[in-house]
């Protein structure tokens with residue numbers, strides 16, 4: 001028997017449930033070269049640099065306590081940097097993609113936000129830690145010559161491991 005109320009409830013639950021299911025997953029298309037930025041244990045993320053060219057995220061690099069890791073992807077285009085102050089952490093992210101990852105927005109505990117890429121793509125995603133005392137530690141993803149195709153956010157406890 002067709003039950004419109006039940007269908008509507010399922011649709012609402014599906015929409016509400018999407019972020020929970022997508023947390024810790026890749027956003028975009030997982031083809032190309034896989035990468036993870038440096039994610040050292042016991043060190044806070046202190047800065048994020050992304051290279052943006054023609055509204056595409058080309059590369060990403062992270063700093064943990066004054067030590068920059070390698071660039072994942074390509075250091076091509078305009079570098080955009082978010083420098084976190086002491087006791088400031090990234091707690092939520094938003095992003096968009098079409099063929100490539102086009103835009104990432106990092107929201108910090110201060111609170112404030114930093115945009116990487118200005119063009120909003122048609123596919124939106126957001127991500128946040130599963131545990132309330134977890135913060136952004138780094139990124140994983142996939143890139144091809146034209147830019148990042150997928151990104152995943154690695155969350156972990158303050159000054160701890162990624163899985164605590």
Ligand SMILES: *[C@@H]1O[C@H](CO)[C@@H](O)[C@H](O)[C@H]1NC(C)=O
Nearest residue numbers: 043044065086087088158159
């Ligand atoms: C890392 O961040 C936490 C929470 O803000 C802070 O208590 C700790 O001192 C930081 N670690 C270092 C090495 O700065």
